[in-house]
Amino acid sequence: MNKVFKALSDPTRRRVLQLLRKRPMSAGELSDHFPVSKPTMSAHFAVLHEAGLIESEKSGRTIVYRLVMSVLEDALLGFAQTLGWGPDSERTSRVGDRKAAKRLAKGEA
Amino acid sequence: MVPNSMMFRAASVLTAVGIVLIVANWYARPEAALAWTAPLAMFAVMFAALRLSRRALRRSTADVTALRGIPTAVVFAALMMGIPLALTLARSYGVVDDIDLGRRSTGVLIGAFLVMLGNVMPKNLPPLSSMRCDGARQQAFQRLVGWTWVLCGLASAITWLALSIDSAEVATTVLVVTAMAVTIAQLLRLRKPRKNQPAPGLN
Secondary structure (H helix, E strand, O other), X not given: OHHXXXXXXXXXXXXXXXXXXXXXXXXXXXXOOOOOOHHHHHHHHHHHHHOOOEEEEEEOOEEEEEEOOOHHHHHHHHHHHHHOOOOOOHHHHHHHHHHHHHHHHHHHO | OOOOHHHHHHHHHHHHHHHHHHHHHHHHOHHHHHHHHHHHHHHHHHXXXXXXXXXXXXXXXXXXHHHHHXXXXXXXXXXHHHHHHHHXXXXXXXXXXXXXXXXXXXXXXXXXXXXXXXXXXXXXXXXXXXXXOEHHHHHHHHHHHHHHHHHXXXXXXXXXXXXXXXXXXXXXXXXXXXXXXHHHHHHHHHHOOOOOOOOOEOO
Protein backbone atom coordinates (compact mmCIF):
# COMPACT_ATOMS: atom_id res chain seq x y z
CA MET A 1 0.00 0.00 0.00
CA ASN A 2 2.98 2.32 0.64
CA LYS A 3 3.90 2.13 -3.03
CA VAL A 4 0.36 3.15 -3.98
CA PHE A 5 0.46 6.19 -1.67
CA LYS A 6 3.88 7.14 -3.01
CA ALA A 7 2.62 6.84 -6.59
CA LEU A 8 -0.48 8.93 -5.86
CA SER A 9 1.43 11.67 -4.02
CA ASP A 10 2.84 13.14 -7.22
CA PRO A 11 0.58 15.40 -9.33
CA THR A 12 2.18 14.35 -12.63
CA ARG A 13 1.54 10.69 -11.89
CA ARG A 14 -2.03 11.49 -10.86
CA ARG A 15 -2.50 13.30 -14.16
CA VAL A 16 -1.13 10.24 -16.02
CA LEU A 17 -3.69 8.08 -14.24
CA GLN A 18 -6.46 10.51 -15.12
CA LEU A 19 -5.46 10.44 -18.79
CA LEU A 20 -5.37 6.65 -18.75
CA ARG A 21 -8.90 6.57 -17.30
CA LYS A 22 -10.15 7.60 -20.75
CA ARG A 23 -8.32 4.93 -22.75
CA PRO A 24 -5.01 3.03 -23.04
CA MET A 25 -2.30 5.33 -24.42
CA SER A 26 1.20 4.98 -25.78
CA ALA A 27 4.16 6.38 -23.85
CA GLY A 28 4.62 9.10 -26.49
CA GLU A 29 0.98 10.18 -26.34
CA LEU A 30 1.18 10.47 -22.59
CA SER A 31 4.48 12.35 -22.65
CA ASP A 32 2.96 14.96 -25.00
CA HIS A 33 0.72 16.14 -22.17
CA PHE A 34 3.62 17.04 -19.87
CA PRO A 35 6.43 19.61 -20.06
CA VAL A 36 9.04 17.14 -18.81
CA SER A 37 11.70 15.06 -20.49
CA LYS A 38 11.08 11.49 -21.62
CA PRO A 39 13.43 9.93 -19.04
CA THR A 40 11.50 11.75 -16.28
CA MET A 41 8.26 10.43 -17.70
CA SER A 42 9.74 6.92 -17.85
CA ALA A 43 10.60 7.22 -14.14
CA HIS A 44 7.01 8.21 -13.39
CA PHE A 45 5.71 5.25 -15.43
CA ALA A 46 8.06 2.94 -13.53
CA VAL A 47 6.72 4.13 -10.15
CA LEU A 48 3.11 3.65 -11.30
CA HIS A 49 3.95 0.23 -12.73
CA GLU A 50 5.67 -0.84 -9.53
CA ALA A 51 2.64 0.21 -7.49
CA GLY A 52 0.48 -1.97 -9.75
CA LEU A 53 -1.63 0.96 -10.93
CA ILE A 54 -0.74 0.70 -14.62
CA GLU A 55 0.22 -2.10 -16.98
CA SER A 56 2.34 -1.89 -20.10
CA GLU A 57 2.17 -3.88 -23.28
CA LYS A 58 4.45 -3.70 -26.28
CA SER A 59 2.68 -3.11 -29.57
CA GLY A 60 5.17 -3.03 -32.43
CA ARG A 61 7.70 -0.32 -31.57
CA THR A 62 5.53 1.49 -29.04
CA ILE A 63 4.69 0.72 -25.42
CA VAL A 64 1.02 1.04 -24.59
CA TYR A 65 0.03 1.82 -20.99
CA ARG A 66 -3.34 1.18 -19.45
CA LEU A 67 -4.98 1.54 -16.07
CA VAL A 68 -5.27 -1.47 -13.75
CA MET A 69 -6.58 0.19 -10.61
CA SER A 70 -8.84 -1.50 -8.09
CA VAL A 71 -11.93 0.38 -6.90
CA LEU A 72 -10.17 1.23 -3.63
CA GLU A 73 -7.15 2.65 -5.49
CA ASP A 74 -9.50 4.56 -7.76
CA ALA A 75 -11.22 6.06 -4.71
CA LEU A 76 -7.81 6.94 -3.23
CA LEU A 77 -6.91 8.73 -6.48
CA GLY A 78 -10.14 10.71 -6.17
CA PHE A 79 -9.28 11.66 -2.57
CA ALA A 80 -5.71 12.58 -3.53
CA GLN A 81 -7.01 14.77 -6.34
CA THR A 82 -9.57 16.48 -4.12
CA LEU A 83 -7.26 17.01 -1.18
CA GLY A 84 -4.32 17.88 -3.44
CA TRP A 85 -1.63 15.59 -1.99
CA GLY A 86 1.90 16.63 -2.89
CA PRO A 87 2.90 19.83 -4.74
CA ASP A 88 0.35 21.87 -6.71
CA SER A 89 -0.72 20.03 -9.84
CA GLU A 90 -2.53 22.83 -11.66
CA ARG A 91 0.56 24.45 -13.21
CA THR A 92 1.98 21.13 -14.46
CA SER A 93 -1.26 20.12 -16.15
CA ARG A 94 -1.91 23.59 -17.59
CA VAL A 95 1.54 23.78 -19.21
CA GLY A 96 1.10 20.22 -20.50
CA ASP A 97 -2.26 20.99 -22.01
CA ARG A 98 -0.88 24.14 -23.66
CA LYS A 99 2.02 22.14 -25.13
CA ALA A 100 -0.35 19.46 -26.46
CA ALA A 101 -2.65 22.11 -27.96
CA LYS A 102 0.35 23.78 -29.70
CA ARG A 103 1.44 20.46 -31.20
CA LEU A 104 -2.10 19.79 -32.41
CA ALA A 105 -2.36 23.26 -34.00
CA LYS A 106 1.01 22.78 -35.72
CA GLY A 107 -0.15 19.47 -37.13
CA GLU A 108 -3.37 20.95 -38.46
CA ALA A 109 -1.63 23.92 -40.11
CA MET B 1 5.20 -22.57 -6.58
CA VAL B 2 2.38 -21.80 -4.16
CA PRO B 3 1.36 -18.15 -4.41
CA ASN B 4 -0.36 -16.53 -1.44
CA SER B 5 0.44 -19.36 0.97
CA MET B 6 -0.92 -17.27 3.89
CA MET B 7 -4.36 -17.45 2.31
CA PHE B 8 -3.95 -21.21 1.78
CA ARG B 9 -3.08 -21.63 5.45
CA ALA B 10 -6.02 -19.47 6.57
CA ALA B 11 -8.38 -21.44 4.31
CA SER B 12 -7.13 -24.78 5.68
CA VAL B 13 -7.45 -23.62 9.31
CA LEU B 14 -10.96 -22.23 8.80
CA THR B 15 -12.08 -25.41 7.04
CA ALA B 16 -10.79 -27.51 9.93
CA VAL B 17 -12.49 -25.18 12.46
CA GLY B 18 -15.74 -25.51 10.49
CA ILE B 19 -15.59 -29.31 10.61
CA VAL B 20 -14.93 -29.20 14.38
CA LEU B 21 -17.93 -26.87 14.82
CA ILE B 22 -20.20 -29.26 12.90
CA VAL B 23 -19.07 -32.19 15.04
CA ALA B 24 -19.68 -30.13 18.21
CA ASN B 25 -23.15 -29.10 16.96
CA TRP B 26 -23.91 -32.74 16.13
CA TYR B 27 -22.88 -33.72 19.64
CA ALA B 28 -25.02 -30.94 21.19
CA ARG B 29 -28.08 -31.67 19.04
CA PRO B 30 -27.90 -35.25 17.74
CA GLU B 31 -31.62 -35.24 16.75
CA ALA B 32 -30.75 -32.81 13.88
CA ALA B 33 -28.12 -35.15 12.45
CA LEU B 34 -29.42 -34.81 8.90
CA ALA B 35 -29.06 -31.01 9.05
CA TRP B 36 -25.34 -31.30 9.89
CA THR B 37 -24.48 -33.60 6.97
CA ALA B 38 -25.06 -30.85 4.35
CA PRO B 39 -22.48 -28.37 5.76
CA LEU B 40 -20.14 -31.29 6.46
CA ALA B 41 -20.32 -32.31 2.80
CA MET B 42 -19.69 -28.69 1.74
CA PHE B 43 -16.64 -28.39 3.99
CA ALA B 44 -15.35 -31.69 2.55
CA VAL B 45 -15.73 -30.30 -0.99
CA MET B 46 -13.94 -27.07 0.03
CA PHE B 47 -11.11 -29.06 1.60
CA ALA B 48 -10.76 -31.19 -1.55
CA ALA B 49 -10.76 -28.06 -3.78
CA LEU B 50 -7.99 -26.56 -1.63
CA ARG B 51 -5.86 -29.70 -1.79
CA LEU B 52 -6.33 -30.08 -5.56
CA SER B 53 -5.55 -26.42 -6.32
CA ARG B 54 -2.44 -26.50 -4.10
CA ARG B 55 -1.22 -29.65 -5.88
CA ALA B 56 -1.90 -28.13 -9.31
CA LEU B 57 -0.01 -24.95 -8.40
CA ARG B 58 2.97 -26.95 -7.12
CA ARG B 59 3.19 -28.70 -10.48
CA SER B 60 3.24 -25.23 -12.15
CA THR B 61 1.30 -26.58 -15.11
CA ALA B 62 -2.01 -25.05 -14.17
CA ASP B 63 -3.43 -21.63 -14.94
CA VAL B 64 -2.16 -19.75 -11.87
CA THR B 65 -4.56 -16.82 -12.30
CA ALA B 66 -7.59 -19.07 -12.27
CA LEU B 67 -6.46 -21.02 -9.20
CA ARG B 68 -5.34 -18.01 -7.15
CA GLY B 69 -8.93 -17.16 -6.23
CA ILE B 70 -9.72 -20.55 -4.71
CA PRO B 71 -8.24 -20.01 -1.19
CA THR B 72 -9.91 -16.59 -0.90
CA ALA B 73 -13.27 -18.09 -1.92
CA VAL B 74 -12.80 -20.94 0.59
CA VAL B 75 -11.96 -18.45 3.38
CA PHE B 76 -15.15 -16.49 2.73
CA ALA B 77 -17.28 -19.64 2.36
CA ALA B 78 -15.84 -21.09 5.59
CA LEU B 79 -16.57 -17.81 7.42
CA MET B 80 -20.09 -17.63 5.99
CA MET B 81 -20.83 -21.14 7.26
CA GLY B 82 -18.58 -21.13 10.34
CA ILE B 83 -20.04 -18.02 12.03
CA PRO B 84 -23.67 -19.27 12.00
CA LEU B 85 -22.42 -22.70 13.14
CA ALA B 86 -20.52 -21.14 16.07
CA LEU B 87 -23.56 -19.05 17.01
CA THR B 88 -25.89 -22.07 16.80
CA LEU B 89 -23.53 -23.98 19.08
CA ALA B 90 -23.37 -21.03 21.51
CA ARG B 91 -27.18 -20.83 21.51
CA SER B 92 -27.60 -24.55 22.20
CA TYR B 93 -25.37 -24.13 25.28
CA GLY B 94 -27.32 -20.98 26.30
CA VAL B 95 -24.39 -18.58 25.78
CA VAL B 96 -26.18 -16.47 23.12
CA ASP B 97 -29.90 -15.61 23.10
CA ASP B 98 -30.21 -13.62 19.85
CA ILE B 99 -31.74 -15.84 17.13
CA ASP B 100 -31.02 -13.37 14.30
CA LEU B 101 -27.33 -12.82 15.04
CA GLY B 102 -26.24 -15.66 12.72
CA ARG B 103 -28.29 -14.39 9.77
CA ARG B 104 -27.12 -10.83 10.30
CA SER B 105 -23.44 -11.77 10.45
CA THR B 106 -23.80 -13.93 7.32
CA GLY B 107 -25.48 -11.01 5.52
CA VAL B 108 -22.65 -8.65 6.49
CA LEU B 109 -20.08 -11.22 5.34
CA ILE B 110 -21.81 -11.64 1.98
CA GLY B 111 -21.74 -7.84 1.63
CA ALA B 112 -18.01 -7.83 2.41
CA PHE B 113 -17.46 -10.59 -0.18
CA LEU B 114 -19.26 -8.51 -2.83
CA VAL B 115 -17.06 -5.52 -1.94
CA MET B 116 -13.93 -7.64 -2.33
CA LEU B 117 -15.16 -9.10 -5.62
CA GLY B 118 -16.04 -5.68 -7.05
CA ASN B 119 -12.80 -4.13 -5.83
CA VAL B 120 -10.57 -6.37 -7.96
CA MET B 121 -12.79 -6.40 -11.07
CA PRO B 122 -11.13 -3.41 -12.80
CA LYS B 123 -7.70 -4.99 -12.21
CA ASN B 124 -8.44 -8.21 -14.10
CA LEU B 125 -8.21 -6.99 -17.65
CA PRO B 126 -7.35 -9.31 -20.54
CA PRO B 127 -4.20 -8.49 -22.58
CA LEU B 128 -4.79 -5.68 -25.10
CA SER B 129 -3.64 -7.88 -27.98
CA SER B 130 -6.31 -10.51 -27.26
CA MET B 131 -9.25 -8.09 -26.90
CA ARG B 132 -12.16 -8.31 -29.30
CA CYS B 133 -13.47 -4.83 -28.57
CA ASP B 134 -11.49 -1.65 -28.03
CA GLY B 135 -9.50 -1.33 -24.82
CA ALA B 136 -11.18 1.88 -23.69
CA ARG B 137 -14.67 0.32 -23.69
CA GLN B 138 -13.51 -2.84 -21.91
CA GLN B 139 -11.71 -0.74 -19.29
CA ALA B 140 -14.74 1.52 -18.77
CA PHE B 141 -17.02 -1.51 -18.48
CA GLN B 142 -14.92 -3.23 -15.83
CA ARG B 143 -14.50 0.00 -13.88
CA LEU B 144 -18.23 0.68 -13.81
CA VAL B 145 -19.10 -2.91 -12.90
CA GLY B 146 -16.45 -2.93 -10.15
CA TRP B 147 -17.85 0.25 -8.60
CA THR B 148 -21.40 -1.12 -8.92
CA TRP B 149 -20.57 -4.29 -6.95
CA VAL B 150 -18.51 -2.47 -4.33
CA LEU B 151 -21.36 -0.04 -3.65
CA CYS B 152 -23.90 -2.89 -3.71
CA GLY B 153 -21.82 -4.87 -1.18
CA LEU B 154 -21.35 -1.86 1.09
CA ALA B 155 -25.05 -0.97 1.00
CA SER B 156 -25.96 -4.60 1.62
CA ALA B 157 -23.65 -4.90 4.65
CA ILE B 158 -24.99 -1.63 6.12
CA THR B 159 -28.56 -2.84 5.50
CA TRP B 160 -27.91 -6.04 7.47
CA LEU B 161 -26.43 -4.00 10.33
CA ALA B 162 -29.07 -1.29 10.46
CA LEU B 163 -32.44 -2.72 9.38
CA SER B 164 -34.69 -5.46 10.69
CA ILE B 165 -34.13 -8.96 9.26
CA ASP B 166 -37.21 -8.85 6.99
CA SER B 167 -36.39 -5.40 5.60
CA ALA B 168 -32.72 -6.34 5.17
CA GLU B 169 -33.66 -9.42 3.12
CA VAL B 170 -35.84 -7.37 0.75
CA ALA B 171 -33.30 -4.53 0.50
CA THR B 172 -30.40 -6.93 -0.23
CA THR B 173 -32.42 -8.70 -2.94
CA VAL B 174 -33.27 -5.35 -4.58
CA LEU B 175 -29.62 -4.24 -4.38
CA VAL B 176 -28.22 -7.45 -5.87
CA VAL B 177 -30.84 -7.56 -8.66
CA THR B 178 -30.08 -3.90 -9.51
CA ALA B 179 -26.33 -4.59 -9.61
CA MET B 180 -26.93 -7.61 -11.86
CA ALA B 181 -29.17 -5.55 -14.16
CA VAL B 182 -26.48 -2.84 -14.45
CA THR B 183 -23.84 -5.49 -15.22
CA ILE B 184 -25.98 -7.21 -17.88
CA ALA B 185 -26.98 -3.89 -19.48
CA GLN B 186 -23.32 -2.82 -19.67
CA LEU B 187 -22.31 -6.20 -21.04
CA LEU B 188 -24.91 -5.90 -23.81
CA ARG B 189 -23.66 -2.39 -24.60
CA LEU B 190 -20.11 -3.75 -24.80
CA ARG B 191 -21.17 -6.44 -27.28
CA LYS B 192 -22.82 -3.89 -29.55
CA PRO B 193 -20.25 -2.71 -32.14
CA ARG B 194 -19.63 1.02 -32.17
CA LYS B 195 -19.70 3.04 -35.38
CA ASN B 196 -16.13 3.59 -36.67
CA GLN B 197 -14.87 0.96 -34.23
CA PRO B 198 -11.11 1.37 -33.76
CA ALA B 199 -8.66 -1.50 -33.90
CA PRO B 200 -9.08 -3.98 -31.02
CA GLY B 201 -7.17 -3.09 -27.90
CA LEU B 202 -5.59 0.10 -29.20
CA ASN B 203 -7.56 3.09 -30.38
